[in-house]
Amino acid sequence: MTRHVTVVPASTKAGRETIRRLLVDDSKPTVRGIYRDPAKAPTEFTSHPNFEVATGDVGTPGKLDFAGTDAVFYIPPPTYDDGTPQAVWAERSAGNVKNALQGSPNVKRLLLFSAIGANHDKGVGILCLNHISEKALEHAVPDVRVIRPGYFYTELLSQLQWPEGETPVLNTWISPAEHQIPMVSLEDIAEACAHNLLSEGANPKSPYIFNMFGPRFYSALDLKAAIEEATGHQVELQTADRDELPGYFAGLGIPAQHAQELVDMLLAGLPGGTIVQDFNYGENTVTGQVELVDGVRDFLKKRTGASWAQ
Numbered sequence: 001m002t003r004h005v006t007v008v009p010a011s012t013k014a015g016r017e018t019i020r021r022l023l024v025d026d027s028k029p030t031v032r033g034i035y036r037d038p039a040k041a042p043t044e045f046t047s048h049p050n051f052e053v054a055t056g057d058v059g060t061p062g063k064l065d066f067a068g069t070d071a072v073f074y075i076p077p078p079t080y081d082d083g084t085p086q087a088v089w090a091e092r093s094a095g096n097v098k099n100a101l102q103g104s105p106n107v108k109r110l111l112l113f114s115a116i117g118a119n120h121d122k123g124v125g126i127l128c129l130n131h132i133s134e135k136a137l138e139h140a141v142p143d144v145r146v147i148r149p150g151y152f153y154t155e156l157l158s159q160l161q162w163p164e165g166e167t168p169v170l171n172t173w174i175s176p177a178e179h180q181i182p183m184v185s186l187e188d189i190a191e192a193c194a195h196n197l198l199s200e201g202a203n204p205k206s207p208y209i210f211n212m213f214g215p216r217f218y219s220a221l222d223l224k225a226a227i228e229e230a231t232g233h234q235v236e237l238q239t240a241d242r243d244e245l246p247g248y249f250a251g252l253g254i255p256a257q258h259a260q261e262l263v264d265m266l267l268a269g270l271p272g273g274t275i276v277q278d279f280n281y282g283e284n285t286v287t288g289q290v291e292l293v294d295g296v297r298d299f300l301k302k303r304t305g306a307s308w309a310q
């Protein structure tokens, strides 16, 4: 049975949710969270007797401590540094993780966080990060598992604007509004990740690769309907045209070259895009339980600000 799990980087969304899930598991594993800045470890973790905080940066060689751990959960973080191509960053960071794994023979299992579409070596924009990480790490330890989730509910809902007293507006890149894509809750992701980190026995197939989707595919119209059902308010839906997408990311302060990588990833999931052929519930798909409307309720509950406390 896995007794000690290391999560790197622990400040990622998938890392944070999985640590939360691991710390309530009946098997009581010890969890090490690796942060660039350990002060960012939340008190709910640092106050837990089974949690250890460590300092480390996947971009720096020799800075990852996997001593005494049985299983490592690696979530490749994207870089938005101007000048570093995503592919160069992906090779460098995965190489640092691989060297740390190979210097720690105690690590028997690696769970690699990837993304739907990471099987393609081109035409997927920023997901080259995940494709390259998969290739670099597929044989790094005896038991490698790769989770390829769909789009996070929280990410798609983050563009919901609701000024007090006005109609809520949802901006979305999903166009046409009827186009359905695989979405999933972080709760379901954390459940699947915890299971794959803690389950007994090595998987006979390594690397073992699986998709992780919510209970069904959803469209922009489904997002609108779910928000309306959860809040009782009519929502205005604004779908971005393809040529408006670069501006969408520039507005978030992301450098132009990385904004283009993000745009290319989004286009890959729209009709005619590279990833659409992968939108299938197949034999290697884990199906989550959390419906979109419940994901919306959870999102609104966690979002700060009085106007969100519906």
Ligand SMILES: NC(=O)c1ccc[n+]([C@@H]2O[C@H](COP(=O)([O-])OP(=O)(O)OC[C@H]3O[C@@H](n4cnc5c(N)ncnc54)[C@H](OP(=O)(O)O)[C@@H]3O)[C@@H](O)[C@H]2O)c1
Pocket (backbone or CB within 6 Å): 009, 010, 011, 012, 013, 014, 035, 036, 037, 040, 056, 057, 058, 059, 075, 076, 077, 078, 113, 114, 115, 116, 127, 129, 130, 149, 150, 151, 152, 155
């Ligand atoms: N978002 C989605 O919908 C989605 C869906 C499927 C798959 N994914 C995959 O999930 C992964 C994470 O993507 P994300 O955009 O959602 O990011 P994220 O989880 O928000 O993680 C980004 C965080 O990683 C940490 N980090 C960055 N560089 C680091 C470094 N060199 N060393 C250690 N920590 C570092 C930073 O935290 P600090 O600043 O606190 O250090 C940063 O805030 C990607 O591989 C992506 O393809 C995402």
